[in-house]
Amino acid sequence: MYAGLWSCLLGLSQYPGWIWHPVHHWCSIHFHDADRSLHHVRYWIGRRLLDFIIWGAYQRMDRSIPVLDRVHDTIEEVGVSIFVTTFTSVVAFSLGSLSKVPAVYWLCYYAAPTIFIDFVYQMTFFVALIVLDEHRVEQKKRDCFTCLAAPARSNGQDDDVPEGTIVDRFMVWYSDILMKPAAKVLVLIIFFGMFGGLGYRASLLKQEFYFVDVLPSDSYAGDFWDSFTAYTGGSGVSPYVVFRDVDQSDVGVQLQMEDYVNQLVDMGEISAQPDFFWVRDFQSFVVSNQSMTGLASSFPQDSAMYTTYGNSTATVSEVMTGLSFEDQLDVFLTVPAYDQLYSDNIVRNSDGKVTASRTRVRMDNVNLRSVEDQVDALEDQRVITETLPVPINADIDPDNWKFFTFDELYYIWQFYTESPSELVLTTILGVSAVSVISLIFIPHWSAIFFVAPIISILYVDLLGFLQLCGVAINAVSYISLVMSIGLMVDFLLHILLRFFESKETTREAKVKDVLQTMGTSILIGGISTFLGVLPLVFSTSTIFSTIFYCFLGLVVLGITHGLIFLPVVLSLLGPTVVLKL
Numbered sequence: 001m002y003a004g005l006w007s008c009l010l011g012l013s014q015y016p017g018w019i020w021h022p023v024h025h026w027c028s029i030h031f032h033d034a035d036r037s038l039h040h041v042r043y044w045i046g047r048r049l050l051d052f053i054i055w056g057a058y059q060r061m062d063r064s065i066p067v068l069d070r071v072h073d074t075i076e077e078v079g080v081s082i083f084v085t086t087f088t089s090v091v092a093f094s095l096g097s098l099s100k101v102p103a104v105y106w107l108c109y110y111a112a113p114t115i116f117i118d119f120v121y122q123m124t125f126f127v128a129l130i131v132l133d134e135h136r137v138e139q140k141k142r143d144c145f146t147c148l149a150a151p152a153r154s155n156g157q158d159d160d161v162p163e164g165t166i167v168d169r170f171m172v173w174y175s176d177i178l179m180k181p182a183a184k185v186l187v188l189i190i191f192f193g194m195f196g197g198l199g200y201r202a203s204l205l206k207q208e209f210y211f212v213d214v215l216p217s218d219s220y221a222g223d224f225w226d227s228f229t230a231y232t233g234g235s236g237v238s239p240y241v242v243f244r245d246v247d248q249s250d251v252g253v254q255l256q257m258e259d260y261v262n263q264l265v266d267m268g269e270i271s272a273q274p275d276f277f278w279v280r281d282f283q284s285f286v287v288s289n290q291s292m293t294g295l296a297s298s299f300p301q302d303s304a305m306y307t308t309y310g311n312s313t314a315t316v317s318e319v320m321t322g323l324s325f326e327d328q329l330d331v332f333l334t335v336p337a338y339d340q341l342y343s344d345n346i347v348r349n350s351d352g353k354v355t356a357s358r359t360r361v362r363m364d365n366v367n368l369r370s371v372e373d374q375v376d377a378l379e380d381q382r383v384i385t386e387t388l389p390v391p392i393n394a395d396i397d398p399d400n401w402k403f404f405t406f407d408e409l410y411y412i413w414q415f416y417t418e419s420p421s422e423l424v425l426t427t428i429l430g431v432s433a434v435s436v437i438s439l440i441f442i443p444h445w446s447a448i449f450f451v452a453p454i455i456s457i458l459y460v461d462l463l464g465f466l467q468l469c470g471v472a473i474n475a476v477s478y479i480s481l482v483m484s485i486g487l488m489v490d491f492l493l494h495i496l497l498r499f500f501e502s503k504e505t506t507r508e509a510k511v512k513d514v515l516q517t518m519g520t521s522i523l524i525g526g527i528s529t530f531l532g533v534l535p536l537v538f539s540t541s542t543i544f545s546t547i548f549y550c551f552l553g554l555v556v557l558g559i560t561h562g563l564i565f566l567p568v569v570l571s572l573l574g575p576t577v578v579l580k581l
Contacts, residue, residue: 052528053078053494054122056521058130067134071127079123081497081518084441086119088434088493089486095429096482099422101415104482111483167520175515175567179508184568191565195457198464205463207371207416208472216540237363239381239407241274244356246392246402249325254279256392260403261359263384269363269377277359278342285332288316298336305334326352361405371416378413381405412475419478430485431455438493442500446575450496450566451489458488458561465553471546480550487554491526491562494518499570500577511571519563526559 057078061070093115096108140149177183228236241261246253257279265273288295292312299306309331312319320328330352333339347356367373385393385404393401435452439445462484471477498518502510533555536548 051122051126052521052525053082053518054126055130056517056524060517067131067138070134071131075123075127077501078518080441081494082119082122084437084497085490085493086115087441088437088489089115091433091437092430092486092489095433096426098429099426099482100418101422101478104422104426104479107479107482111486165520167524168516171516171520171523175512175519178515178564178567179512179571184571187564187568191457191561195461198461198468201464201467202460205467206472207419207474208369209371209412209416209474218540237366237368237377237407237409238360239363239405239410240358240360241403241405242356242358243403245400248279248354248357254283256388257403260384260388260392261361263388264361264381264405267363267377267380267384269365269373269380270361271364272362274359274361276341278338278346278357279359281338281342282329282332285335285338286317286320286328290316292316292319295335299334300336303334305331329354374409374413375416378410378417415475419473423473423478423481426482427459427485430482431459434485434489434493438496442497444500444575444577447496447500450569450574451492454492454561454566454569455485455489458492458557459485461557461561462488462550462553465557466549469549469553471549474546476543476546477550480547480554484550484554488558488561491522491558492566494522495562495566496570499574505576507571507574507576510574510576511567514570515563515567519567522559522562526555526563529555 054074058070058074061073063070065073090112093108093112097105097112099105099108136143141147142149178187225236241264243257243260246256248254248257258277261274261277264270292309292314295316296306296309296312299309309319320331323331329346329348333343333346345358346354349355363377366377385401386398388394388403392403396402398404431452434455435448438451439448459481462481466477473481495514495518498514499510502513504510504513530552533548533551536544536551539545539548
């Protein structure tokens with residue numbers, strides 16, 4: 001199986017290089033952190049299954065025939081199955097690129113061609129290595145040190161070829177047990193009961209994400225945030241309130257700015273006025289009765305304002321009366337306290353005119369552990385911004401609003417808003433894609449009636465399993481679910497295609513043939529996949545635990561439905577025709 005390992009590694013090494021470097025440069029497609037981690041996991045899991053299928057089919061061939069003939073018969077037996085599952089995954093990911101969520105469509109942009117690249121490696125590089133390895137065996141060379149010949153046996157006889165592995169013998173015994181009538185009834189009761197129970201659990205699934213979940217359990221940043229929450233008693237969300245592309249020297253516009261801030265403060269998510277707002281401080285400053293001399297004493301002594309007003313006998317209001325707005329603002333920002341507070345919050349052009357400014361409000365009544373609170377906060381501020389009583393944002397595209405609020409958390413909140421509909425869309429597209437492809441490439445009308453219902457049951461079971469494990473819908477679980485259909489269908493299509501190809505004449509005989517051939521490869525591939533994700537359970541980060549639970553459910557449910565539920569259904573309802581695919 002070294003060939004399978006190297007083909008996977010070569011595929012992984014190729015797709016960010018000669019395939020995606022020019023695409024990234026020309027199309028501005030980003031390599032997202034979630035794409036990097038989850039796509040590697042998905043790629044490794046899904047493609048390793050193909051190695052076991054090809055290798056298992058090759059091992060079942062008559063060893064007395066030439067190597068090239070064995071390879072020919074191997075590809076003839078499993079080639080269509082591998083092509084159909086690969087094509088299904090490529091199409092499913094291609095349709096997933098229709099998503100509006102950047103992390104999802106970037107993932108799909110990478111995944112679709114990468115899966116195809118690996119398919120090419122499996123059918124060329126991997127098969128070629130099998131042939132070379134078989135020549136090594138014929139020449140009695142060692143497996144790891146191929147330049148060294150193995151010592152000849154003392155009796156001069158060749159090594160006996162083992163008659164099946166322990167897994168092969170287990171699958172023979174297992175197929176006989178599974179086809180007993182009592183076992184079939186028990187399987188149907190268990191799986192339909194599991195579907196009902198997990199379907200109910202799926203209905204309880206919620207959106208939830210807390211940013212400290214990405215941290216290790218012993219991270220000091222998590223302790224800091226807990227202390228911050230305990231001592232401040234509220235949320236740490238403080239969005240900017242931005243004003244731009246209006247004449248901010250106009251008193252009427254300043255009143256509109258204040259009115260917008262007041263409406264935001266009236267939201268249930270905000271309990272207090274902003275601590276610092278330059279318009280209010282500026283308006284109080286220009287009518288101040290403080291002596292100009294006293295104010296100028298705080299100016300930097302090397303400033304022009306200190307020279308101009310250092311000996312003035314007038315009050316601030318008297319001086320401001322004779323100045324333009326821009327000059328008033330110059331004096332205002334010369335005061336060290338105001339300069340420190342507002343110099344970074346007021347943008348001026350070369351003429352001194354204000355082109356943009358901002359203040360901050362604190363959404364202290366938003367529970368960052370509640371997705372509903374965050375979605376409501378985003379929607380409430382959006383409604384206020386869209387429906388200002390004055391026509392500031394009327395008939396203007398949201399990208400060009402003159403008054404608006406912004407915080408980087410809005411990206412996450414917008415994801416929460418979009419993810420339910422996006423998840424439904426990608427699910428429908430994925431199930432539809434695999435069903436239509438099954439109808440096209442499996443030349444029997446009954447194929448779609450096995451694929452569509454069972455992949456739907458599998459998906460619902462996976463949702464319920466995640467809820468049972470305490471996993472909520474967040475960015476990581478969402479992307480895992482997007483990938484799941486393309487992977488889970490592999491467990492079903494390989495079994496189904498082998499069933500239609502089987503030359504046996506009865507349903508039960510065909511099922512036994514499937515389990516004792518393709519079923520062995522599926523089982524070994526599933527076990528290796530489970531072992532591949534098992535180390536994630538030891539992670540101290542909630543995010544990696546989420547990945548573990550997602551792929552644990554995906555693999556366990558895929559294997560059980562592919563090797564237990566689907567064979568029983570086929571033994572009862574499957575067609576008895578023999579198709580040459």
